[in-house]
Amino acid sequence: MDFLISQIKGIGTRKEKLFYRLGIHTVTELLQYFPREYEDRSHVQRIGETPAGAAPVLICGTVGMIQEVRPRRGMTILKMVLSDGSGAVELVWFNQPFKKRLFKTGMTLSAFGKIEWAYGRRQMNAPETEPGPVQGSGFMPVYGLTDGLYQTDLRKAVQQALKIAAQHRDIVPGWEGARQSGYSVMEPLEAYQSMHFPVSMEEQQRARQQLAFEELFDMQLGLLLRRRREGLQQGIKCAPNGPLLQSFIRKLPFALTQGQTDAFLDIQADMEGETPMQRLVQGDVGSGKTVVAAMALAKIVENGYQGALMAPTEILAVQHYEEFRRLFHGLPVRVGLLTGRIPAKEKAGLLDALRKGTIQILIGTHALIQKDVVFWDLGLVVTDEQHRFGVRQRAALRQKGRAPHTLFMTATPIPRTLTLSLYGDLDVSSIHDMPPGRKVVKTYVVGNTMRRRIYTFMEKLMAQGQQCYVVCPLVEESETVDLQAAAALYDQLRISVFKNRACGLVHGRMAGKEKEAVMDAFQRGDIQLLVATSVIEVGVNVPNATLMLVDGAERFGLAQLHQLRGRVGRGNLQAYCILLSKGGSEETRQRLQWMETIHDGFVLAEKDLLLRRSGQLFGYAQHGLPDLKAADIIRDVSLLAAARDKAADYLKGPVMEQTILEALQRRFGAAFEGLLKN
Template identity: 75%
Template sequence: MNFSIRDLKGIGPRKEALFARLHLATVSDLLQYFPRDYEDRSHIWPIGQAPCGTGKSLVLCGTVASVQEMRPRRGLSLLKVRVSDGTGAVELVWFNQAFKKRQLRVGMTLTAFGKLEWAYGRRQMNGPDTEEGRAEGEGFVPLYGLTDGLRQQDIRKAVRQALDLAREHLDILPGWDGCRQSPFATMPTLEAYEQIHFPDSMEKREQARRQLAFEELFDMQLGLLLRRRHEGKRQGLKCSPNGKLLKTFYEHLPFTLTKGQTQAFLDIQADMESEVPMQRLVQGDVGSGKTVVAALALAKIVENGYQGALMAPTGILAAQHYDEFCRLFQGLDVRIALLTGRTTAKERKQLLADLADGRIDILIGTHALIQDDVAFRCLGLVVTDEQHRFGVRQRSALEQKGKEPHALFMTATPIPRTLTLSLYGDLDVSSIREMPPGRKRVKTYAVGEALRRRVYVFMDKLMAQGQQCYVVCPLVEASETVDLQAATELYEQLRTQVFTKRPCGLVHGRMAGKEKEAVMEAFQKGDIQLLVATSVIEVGVNVPNATVMFIDGAERFGLAQLHQLRGRVGRGDQQAYCILMAKGGSDETRQRLKWMEQIHDGFTLAEKDLLLRGSGQLFGYMQHGLPDLKAADILSDVPILAAARDAARQWWLDHEDTAQAEAPLKRRFGQTFAGLLNN
């Protein structure tokens, strides 16, 4: 049973719409909307005696003496509210939250929770949480993420009603009896929900969180096991052991495979020779040689009389793969074709006819591959490159063009070791850790604005020798509110004032696809020597002559993105450089840039990136279709994750009928996850 949020008192159509902004549609959703913080309201300080600058949040209460809204400049509003209680006064300040003015009036009693500072000769709280009335003696009060028009009181009232409803109907609680036999299950589930929303103490709150984290991770792991069961029931295309084509392909390779490449293909080979359709992810740094592994897999499927397809996120990357495959398969009887948005109507018509008749063995392309009129005679293997750039449905659409084909996914965004089984529990994972021999490490330097002129001189010197350079910045156009170098502005400056003798180009995400591809093609050919860009060049550009990656405003990029950008250079024989220019930044920013200077392994950087970013939005970030975690944190809850995986596997072994698990999983994760289980 599940109740709509409209079943709660005080929630009509208007408030229902406000809760919907927070993705809260049911009582179950509301129970899983955990507080982001808590107010310790066991003690309210007299304003005149409250300590300033301690860094700790505290509670003040008084009467609103004045409400003042100011607009010092365009795009910035200040709301200042003066509150006093007879012992002193405090100024409450909010930036760009003018809507709060409607909730405040002179003479009302107001409780405020936040960090108290001494500023401009007065006590001040910036961005405090507030509530009308005097809220004393309530212990720990939850603070939830809000949206305009919704107050803390609204959510607290709704959550209290949801908990009352759960006492009468325990089956609306996420989780179920299957996951409650664990060292982490130390209190009844209902009590755990009560304690995480309205805790008696922080110790009780953590005890509740750990239990709910276990239940959540148990359900996630069991859901992935259900997915694997679904995959295991499918009858796949069982390939024969390697034959003449693969033997000849190996002999024609102009290099020796690395240990990682060899192991990855052995994994793929075993998968393709079984009756269950392969579902494997190959992850490795930019330049680690994933393309050759994909080519080996496609050669194997062709050798067995089937067709193969490789889908890439951009036309440029698809064309690069096509050129590389033509070289790799040169002299072999393998017919390769390219299908992108730039394929002419006449060429496309002939290509589709050849594909349907089986005259094309390997088709490489973009999203164009999943269009309705693209029909294969016998598709046996689907390869998706940079798989995180595609949604679950797009990847599935290509697989559906064959009858239970094998599926291989590739990514140059390494996933930390501790997360692969959580993110890709429904996939087998192969990792290519080492780089091909002879590839030089990209020298990386973090510098300040004072060295800009020296950087330009260095770049010009290299371009005078015929080399090419990237300049990347985070914005397309200048912004009034953010002091960052915009791509369009910087392009004009470099083209007209700095590198006047060098052919320059500009590419960014707002350009039309064909225009963008034309610029990138000119850069690949060497017609453009300096390319100014936003991070659209992060994936899929292979220009061996490019030796400098200059990132202006590096403090605005995450570790994974910086590493991806760095991977765009150093693809040839010459020494390459990555220069990170940052304008100040936090301690976290300085740490991130220091790691970039010191660490060149993408897997290690991925671990560091996770430490900085946290794992709350990890699943959404990976576009894998899995839900975001609510109670669990993959970083700090690794022991809980391990226990949850073991418990889910044991439950799986003990229960022949797993259908009873599907309803609780749908209740926790919703229809999106249910669809993922059965697609």
């Protein structure tokens, strides 16, 4: 059972809503709301030996003079001297006159705060105080807050929650499965007590490691259970490669790279096996993932089944459709396209052909998961840029077949160290090499003083018939403000800088048809300069586009910058990526320097881990995984690997699946379904 946060003493209706803002609705959620840092109150410092400007300290002394000053109407300043024989400090509070009645000259008082040097004496502003000597009270938790809540509110609520947990131990997340591993040495309640109110930081670290392991163990157990469920299904056992696939490969106007060959050999082995394939193919933009997917679809068609490819945007779906028509030209394979803009009459004919099996490969957007889309016999589902879809969308497409093979594709490389977490239940194939002849995109980081020279270079390229992108800077977390900035830059470029060139603007608030018209015009070459906001997906294959200017590059992350760079250099011409930066922190300069010197998306993804935290990982929630409370995917990689091994061993034993499901429900709540459905 669990208790609502409102059942804690001192939390009324107003505070209850404030706790909701922090995502805290129950006592269990409160126990899992761990401190972001701790204040060291383990030792009392001597006042005269504490340097000003240092970290907050705990002091204890005798109260001397108490004085209340009213410098002007509406303001009161309470001043009090505290001394301990080594020195004295002045404690100061603004507009808190009620505190005066809490203190008496001669009493012993403990105070915690930061000592500053002001007006020729030590001063501590708005300290926390407690009557009497407080020696060795340990480390006080500091929590993330919201307006209207204070540290004391959280601390008191957590103390109450720990008392409730002591009486009702089943509300504490975790179970015996993880605790048999040897990583759990504390009692569950003891571990939570030590996370919130540790006596020492060594104790806190032991508690954190234990709780992190148990959390990762449960997560990996869910992923492995999902994989085992898939393995129990009877899959489509494909025959060895036949004449259709062999003809498809012979027709290709290029030789496959070693990475493409290796990825398809993995897929081939999966599809010829007994259980449904669950494989992710990851590789940089332009590494040739689409051809690998087409080969897999040719194989399923050759075995008498249909295939589907779902893309996140209509632009990408149309791009795939046109490429597949070229790849399958001359072969007995009919490819169809389904998006939200297909006219009703055309859609009816398409769906009828799909039900009869005369369309063997259907490409589309999320329109593929609509109820009226019925396949004759769906054998392979391919999801492109799968992180762009929610868990239920991906599952809905698979459910249109009888345990079909599943292939995921992503151009956002995930570091090797994270695949166990994000794709713990998938087999992963990575394409590291690029097609031969592909030129490296020359990347330059420049300051705003180079803007005029950049525009001159862009004019030179466009005079030669080439095309350019300009991505507008992120102004703030507001699409409206970003759009206003983009519109202003677009007007400046088309009216004064490039008035003799055809310019276009795309942004996230444009209607679908309007956006499609601009993108189509750019793809045809009717528009030479495309200005885009940061929210727009510019993933159209335009081989003639050779320059990407990212304005305000310091505001973008590494993964985002690398994805943008991948939109140019898709033809035989030399391409350029210019990152216009206004400076920034040392971290920002490091990020941009890596962009200049590193062109491998996998290496950049690894570097990105040095600058980020697991909660900021791109697409993490979209994988259906719950938020982690104690564990940190980046710093706990070795713990994650151990948790996976222990979870795998545990599943080999005589375990009850229902027991596991109950444990996952207790740990993750409703989010645990993401571990079992993907």
